[in-house]
Amino acid sequence: MPTLEIRLYVSTTEVGANRILELMSFAFGEEDYAIATTEIDEKADIWEASIYLMMADEEDVRPRFEACLEEEFPEASIEREVIPDIDWIAKSLEGLKPVRAGRFLVHGSHDRDKVQPHDLAIEIDAGQAFGTGHHGTTAGCLEVIEDVVRSRKIRNALDLGTGSGVLAIAVRKMVRIPVLATDIDPIAVRVARENARRNQVVEGIDFRTAPGFHSTAFGQHAPFDLIIANILARPLIKMAPQLVAHLAPGGTVILSGILASQRWKVIAAYSSAGLSHVRTIWRNGWVTIHFTRGKG
Template sequence: MSEIRLFVTTTEANANRILDLMSLEFGEEDYAIATTEIDEKADVWEVSIYLMGDQEEEVQPRFLRVLQAEYPDDVIQREVIPDVDWIAMSLEGLKPVRAGRFLVHGSHDRDKVQPNDLAIEIDAGQAFGTGHHGTTAGCLEVIDKVVSARNVRNALDLGTGSGVLAIAVRKLVKVPVLATDIDPIAVRVAKENARRNEVVSGIDFRTAPGFHSTAFADHGPFDLIIANILARPLMKMAPQLVAHLAPGGSVILSGILAEQRWKVLSAYNGAGLAHIRTIWRNGWVTIHLMRQ
């Protein structure tokens, strides 16, 4: 069954208000709601809700009712999301990747696992984050350093994708992990990957549209927060992310191009975090910060 995106195009100010209204309407249900900047100069934003095809008849009138309360002129648009296995296409010919003590590999490379490896098996699937990209590999390397050096009692994997980072934390230390994503398909794939890696408990996978979900308050504050997303949303969410970080806690940020590093650091320094280290991989950076 196809996944559907219903969305409206609006300004940033209106997008934030619509997101709040949508969260009130759908916040306790398993729908992903998100805002996306389309054109910075023209102030064009989209507010989207993701659902399966058989849910559209029930969700579309509720979305319309939310808009009519304050934005009656906004028009709901519809997009069918292509059922394309992007990771399967990108993984052809890729080899196992080492990052710290981790070895991320496909099922066809199980023979490459060495006795002391922390092996994570991730095959092609419909979610980002296989370990081959510089951002994911950088996160794995820093996770290894942080968990080895500090007492981590709980963790958050924000934007979990394939679940590889949540699985990595759980393989290193048996602490509760909350793993969230705005895409319900990614959450389903991440759960399957956790089972494949024999991590059958300890990770709570949730579909959550940012920090509007009650899951964060239920599980936090967190000693370790990992967010492998993109620079612009990372900068925007800095105050909320830091608000969910425990005293002395660590934050690992990635999805950041090297030239964006200083802007991201500035946002998180301004939110009260201190820079510990930066790892550079293939034009991307992974940043480790701490709350003092």
Template structure:
């Protein structure tokens, strides 16, 4: 079982993606190839190539110390547990564990979400929130520390859900966060807490489009959603998928080649 996964765009038009997974034990190569073949058949495509490489042991703390220095986005100051300095005066510190699921906020899609949360905090008080695709929990923690109300965090990766729960405790908001493992808005812990007045979904363009209807059903009238994890070239398709479900555009934040879309029901 993979303890961490990631998807990487490998060409200019977004038609090819690399999926990488890290495991703490040697995986069953034949089982992986069988699963890939079955999934490919069900989607009418050829099986993709796959390979398994042995990764030398890595000091994740040292690696993240070098690769992910503390950063500031709006009111938020994101740092690893290895950081022993003082956050800037008035900043809201988000402390994350260094490890395979570590997320620093440096990626433009995460930075876009944090920028929007900072803007929303100036005018809105939310009471029931959802972080769909929580990853390391960086956005979950930002939401919990900003509005101080209970929220649900969900991820298709069970390790991400575990890390989010641990990071929430580390940041003093464990009592506010219910982290769960599941693939969609129909995940039981997600479904039973709806409707939400704020939904943040930092995933990928295709699942955002596929789940637009379920998101609209989970969002309360007048509720706000923040959609991210998509390239600028995919923004129109994601926007239209949610417009078709009755949502209206509030604004779009662009950072490099990445877009973050804010919409209201």
């Protein structure tokens, strides 16, 4: 059955966008609907709020979606779009070519013949979890991972927000150390574990579903010599003190999922938490930031 997307457009600030997400989460947080907010015009402060549902649910969901927002955002405009029933995994693979980041070559199963003998090949097919290596944030992380693992001794690592598992797999491919890979989404954790098995490194990676740093998994593995978090700028800034608290003296942090315009906010948050900025890699409007912690 086709999926329906209902979109709301509103001119507001980032605070207003957070309020929209809060209202939608309150209205639909206990139900199985995907909701999201995205800034589509930074200069004009235009935000889009979306909810995805099955066509059969529109009669019930649309009035509730409009009602939860109309009081605080009466000027908003609403559109609907039917999303055809397409095999998106197969469709997305049609245009995906192997991606090289240093010695890493991230490829789909349809491009195994492109792997060269010297490559650190990671096979990831597009699927239910984020991270095929084609996004600038993932490729930037891979490039820094190679440099860090080559230049310093790493005894254990954390991939926070592992998605498809590509970064945890990359670390394990380079050095045979224990890696903790966590995500708030249990589906992502399952997919990441399957990807690790496909890449023959599942034995060395502990995959866990963990919201934030509250899980016992972090205490069991910390402190980490290397922490990688390819998430988004806002949660990265918020979790800076906790993340640094789990980092070993002399440890390395690699952060991405950060728009170029957000770079200085992230650097300020982690500098305040005691880290030193080493360098920033720029890819297609996104940045990957490398920090270290003094041995103290």
